[in-house]
Amino acid sequence: METVVSGIRPTGNLHLGNYFGAMKNFLKMQNENNCYFFIADYHSLTTHPTPGDLHGSVKQVLAEYLACGLDPEKATIYLQSDVREVTELYLLLNMNAYVGELERTTSFKDKVRKQPENVNAGLLTYPVLMAADIIIHNAAKVPVGKDQEQNLEMARKFARRFNNMYKVEYFKEPQPYNFGEALIKIPGLDGTGKMGKSEGNGIFLIDDEKTLKKKVMRAVTDSGPTEMNSKMPEPIQNLFTLMDVVSEKSTIEFFKEKYASCEIRYGDLKKQLAEDINAFVDPIREKINDIKSNDAYLRKVAMMGAEKARESATKTVKDVREIIGFKPF
Ligand code: TRP
Secondary structure, X not given: OOEEEEEEOOOOOOEHHHHHHHHHHHHHHHXXXXXXXXXXXXXXXXXXXXXXXXXXXXXXXXXHHHHOOOOOOOOEEEEHHHOOHHHHHHHHHHOOOOHHHHHOOHXXXXXXXXXXXXXXXXXXXHHHHHHHHHHOOOOOXXXXXXXXXXXXXXXXXXXXXXXXXXXXXXXXXXXXOOOOOOOOOOEOOXXXXXXXOOOOOOOEOOOOHHHHHHHHHOOOOOOOOOOOOOOOOHHHHHHHHHXXXXXXXXXXXXXXXXXXXXXXXXXXXXXXXXXXXXXXXXXXXXXXXXXXXXXXXXXXHHHHHHHHHHHHHHHHHHHHHHHHOOOOO
């Protein structure tokens, strides 16, 4: 069993794209690997949340992941800030992270451009903290999207540099987790492209029935097919892709036939799709709310996770201190 680490930023809510994407992968990983999943709450301080917002978003994201099936019996689920050893490893790694290479990171340059009023040192050293998160458990694999590949590459670099500096083979160089089969890409409701949180085209697991209906009814369509058996343009295909994951086969067939014979009414299709999405997310939404109102359960999950994560982190930091030369008299 390989050790896998993944950090979850406590920002935004899960949408259907996340559910059928990253979440499906997490559920698979937790069955097959020794997984550490944590809420990256130290990282989120770079954006200066208020204490209330910080706590609220950590709770929300934890409840959503648990409701989707992340299992504290299978994986170690914890809050980053509960494992202080991470901050010590971060400090130690900082001594060997060069300002020049950190300044050249794409995500840092992006932040400098987008928020010149808050270019704090935490942003600069974000990849160092992320490396500490990963190598503190000596992870072999990290599931990463395109936007995190460079950060993972830096984690490898910092791990290698430590090994070279102290002439040890202590840290593994963490590799990207490869998922075998390709996942279904969930499209957004705006005609083209996939569902995303910044695109404003998402259906969130916590959207109530009314919100969800409104979003689906506003989805982009066209004026309808004019020729029998014509090929569907992307916006229409997208509605069918959504149906594929939430609707009955017979429902999908019914609307496909209507489309082929040019008798389709997009209003009817959307109404059905909204109903089916609602039926699909309803139990998840209910579970999120149940978990959110159960502080005792959340506390138990967090405590259990912190204990397991600290066990592995403490061992690493102890070894690293020894390798570096901190020795008791
Ligand atoms: N940087 C990641 C993101 O923005 C979150 C993260 C923090 C992370 N530490 C990590 C991911 C360690 C994987 C491993 O999504």
